[in-house]
Amino acid sequence: MAATEKKSGGILETIKTVVYALLIAGIFRSLFFQPFWIPSGSMKDTLLIGDFLFVNKMAYGYSYASCPTVIVGVLGINVDAGDICGWADGDNTRLFGNEPERGDVVVFRHPVTGRDFIKRVIGMPGDKVQVKQGLVYINGTPVKVEPDGTFVEVAEPQGPQRLSPRCENGPVGHGGACNKSKFIETLPNGRSHSILNIGNQPSDNTSVYSVPEGHFFFMGDNRDNSSDSRVPNIVNGVGFVPFENLIGRADRVMFSSAGTSMLYFWTWRSDRFFKAIQ
Template sequence: MANTELHRARAWWETVKTVAFALLLAGLFRTVLFQPFWIPSGSMKETLLIGDFLFVNKFAYGWSRWSCPMGLCPFEGRLWETLPERGDIVVFHHPISGDDYVKRLIGLPGDQIELRRGQIWLNGTPIPQRPDGDFVETAAPQGPGGHQPRCQNRPVAGGDCRKARSIETLPNGVSYPVLNITDRAFGDTTTSYTVPPGHVFVMGDNRDNSLDSRFEQAQGGVGFVPLENLIGRADRVLFSSAGSSLLAFWTWRGDRFFHALN
């Protein structure tokens, strides 16, 4: 009887150690290497869609306090810092709200940025945009929040929601689609921004549906983002679901599984 109880105690202890080790590995994986991220809004369409699931590469730029959940890493600045590149899709910690955002990096420290009628001027040079038809999606609620897409046209429910698409190309050769819903004075045309040291300038690809560095934090935007607040780079969509529930397998986007991002 005693041997049986001892065997059970040892088996229980081995189970506890195995679970603890697995949790430790999972914590290290999330803290040091990759962090899962769901796309909750349409600010990065068509590059990222509502319901895309991806892992953020946390060692792309080195580690900061925000590499740990709730900013608990016990150091300031960045360890093994690598400066991001223009065109990177970055996930960052919002300086005020504390939420995690995903946008495209447009400006590096020292860059001068201005928008004129929807076109970016970077350090005095216009960034070319080539018209590329329309981005078309269904005019229906999207994701768990049931967000209705904004459209350039006025479709009936279930019809085609259209947005004008252009291909934008940065000086380093990175190209990506940007969408336009409407021509507006606020956001499409701005004053000139100079990115301060230790910060970056970010924008959403769905330009008229993105609160980004064009807007100050008091306006609901993000302003200039401190380099320390960068969590990592988004490189690939692993899974995607267009429905309100992950279990709704008939809404899975099979063509976006392991989809590489530009």
């Protein structure tokens, strides 16, 4: 009898330990840092498919979007932040809130689908943003852009989703050199970052967007391969993003893998480990 009680007690202690560990991990993820894998090429060459980073949730304070979203398809788990903290949604405010700076790379919840997106802040509340011939204008003034050579990658499927890159010199055969023109864009506050160009398309010429108060205008650095605020969210774009939808700021790439799994050590990009995000 004593042995049975000891065994059941050991199992109970193990369960309690696991539960406590999960609670601590959930609190840490909710309050401080959230892991994020880069699934697409919309932020090249700042962020590459397979980059892994931690999102700093303390940077902008807390809202309902700060609660974790947990999706594990193979286990049928799909817990949305709104399911946990939806009671705090709707007033577009934040606890200990700080606005992002123009040029920050931010993870946010899509205003309609709720999925996590990562883009760069281009337009602040009250700004007027327009793109003309691929050049961004903020409040009527074009941003400074300087040529910075060519971004070259291999024309082959990338990452777990096996996404093939678009090329300025396309079509390119499998294994060929896929080129994009590279530029350094400098925003009005002096923040500079790399952007890529593939070719002329409708998103290179837009109407004037007037950013509402309490909202932000986001764009991807891979300008011709990004679904962002240039496209209204009612037509599968992003549109203006409410302040409360911000999750946190991306500051540094911690790990990077070019393969379909992080276990394939021969695909690791060691030159990107702990790389600061500009």
